[in-house]
Amino acid sequence: MKIDGKPYRSIWHDAAGTVQIIDQRWLPHELRIVPLQSRAEFAVAIRDMWVRGAPLIGAAAAWGMAVQMEHDASDASLAETWQVLHETRPTAINLRWALNEMRSLLTPLPPSQRAAAARRRAIEICDEDVEINRRIGENGLAIIRQIAARKNGRVNILTHCNAGWLATVDWGTATSPIYHALAAGIDVHVFVDETRPRNQGAQLTAWEMNHHGVSHDLIVDNAGGHLMQHGEVDMVIVGTDRTTSQGDVCNKIGTYLKALAAHANGVPFYVALPSPTIDWTVKDGVKEIPIEERTGAEVTHVQGRDAQGKVGLVQISPDGTPARNPAFDVTPAHLVTGLITERGVCSANTTAMAAMFPDLQG
Numbered sequence: 001m002k003i004d005g006k007p008y009r010s011i012w013h014d015a016a017g018t019v020q021i022i023d024q025r026w027l028p029h030e031l032r033i034v035p036l037q038s039r040a041e042f043a044v045a046i047r048d049m050w051v052r053g054a055p056l057i058g059a060a061a062a063w064g065m066a067v068q069m070e071h072d073a074s075d076a077s078l079a080e081t082w083q084v085l086h087e088t089r090p091t092a093i094n095l096r097w098a099l100n101e102m103r104s105l106l107t108p109l110p111p112s113q114r115a116a117a118a119r120r121r122a123i124e125i126c127d128e129d130v131e132i133n134r135r136i137g138e139n140g141l142a143i144i145r146q147i148a149a150r151k152n153g154r155v156n157i158l159t160h161c162n163a164g165w166l167a168t169v170d171w172g173t174a175t176s177p178i179y180h181a182l183a184a185g186i187d188v189h190v191f192v193d194e195t196r197p198r199n200q201g202a203q204l205t206a207w208e209m210n211h212h213g214v215s216h217d218l219i220v221d222n223a224g225g226h227l228m229q230h231g232e233v234d235m236v237i238v239g240t241d242r243t244t245s246q247g248d249v250c251n252k253i254g255t256y257l258k259a260l261a262a263h264a265n266g267v268p269f270y271v272a273l274p275s276p277t278i279d280w281t282v283k284d285g286v287k288e289i290p291i292e293e294r295t296g297a298e299v300t301h302v303q304g305r306d307a308q309g310k311v312g313l314v315q316i317s318p319d320g321t322p323a324r325n326p327a328f329d330v331t332p333a334h335l336v337t338g339l340i341t342e343r344g345v346c347s348a349n350t351t352a353m354a355a356m357f358p359d360l361q362g
């Protein structure tokens with residue numbers, strides 16, 4: 001997408017072939033672009049959320065493998081790199097998907113051919129992500145159009161966390177239908193959940209909406225149910241970090257509560273789902289998906305900019321306050337109105353998903 005009129009992706013390789021990323025920790029206050037030039041730097045960038053978002057995590061891991069193959073393309077290096085990058089974050093399935101893609105491609109090749117092949121595949125994975133998300137936008141646009149026609153007016157959409165272009169290589173997943181609707185001249189308004197504790201909504205989605213000219217309000221996470229009760233939300237669109245073969249949706253913590261509120265108020269709850277985010281090996285999301293537990297410091301402290309323009313952390317709870325910080329939750333399939341995929345919209349159930357992706361069945 002564009003930043004001040006200049007097109008960007010969240011990750012790219014420059015003319016010298018060096019991988020560059022937007023270090024999202026400093027948004028919205030500073031646009032910091034940094035190179036990643038070693039496996040260790042890719043691992044830190046994923047683990048510490050310089051780059052985040054399921055598809056972008058996968059793309060970064062693919063590039064991390066490609067960069068490592070340029071340093072050491074041995075079998076041992078390939079195996080170690082899969083492990084080092086895989087253990088950076090446990091929940092988003094795209095990380096494992098991308099690493100498996102690279103391992104399957106590289107293992108049968110002689111080490112001398114691995115670096116070039118890995119770079120080509122990393123570039124492909126990024127380009128595929130952009131096209132998948134563009135198609136999700138088109139498929140989600142059809143739903144927004146239907147609501148706009150029924151209402152003959154503004155479509156109010158609530159989204160949680162950041163499933164925007166910053167969470168992918170471009171377009172975003174949940175935001176792609178919103179961007180397509182704006183381009184189609186549909187009057188859309190977005191309620192942006194701040195999304196405690198990392199505030200990806202307040203810091204990233206609000207920044208995206210502002211730069212793209214999308215009408216929006218930032219809201220606290222706890223306001224969504226109230227707005228739904230009062231008929232102010234026409235649909236919810238969220239992203240996902242892992243969706244199971246039966247349609248259970250793992251996403252940022254708090255998504256489940258939004259789904260419950262939507263179900264209680266008859267608000268359609270859609271999940272923007274690129275196919276690499278489907279974990280076909282898992283059925284029951286609540287029982288089987290590993291939920292990342294991050295440091296309690298993300299709960300007891302919050303990052304922001306002070307009156308002097310300095311970006312830093314402030315403590316919001318007493319010294320030594322213990323905190324729990326599960327980073328994701330699972331929305332059972334029965335609370336999901338539909339899955340907006342790159343191939344179309346399908347119900348969140350085994351039969352519909354298998355019919356949509358017959359070629360991806362184990």
Ligand SMILES: CSC[C@H]1O[C@H](OP(=O)(O)O)[C@H](O)[C@@H]1O
Pocket residue numbers: 052053054055160161162163164167168172173174200238239240241251252253327
């Ligand atoms: C398009 S997937 C975005 C997905 O990833 C986010 O998690 P995190 O920021 O911790 O990587 C969140 O769950 C978003 O919905």
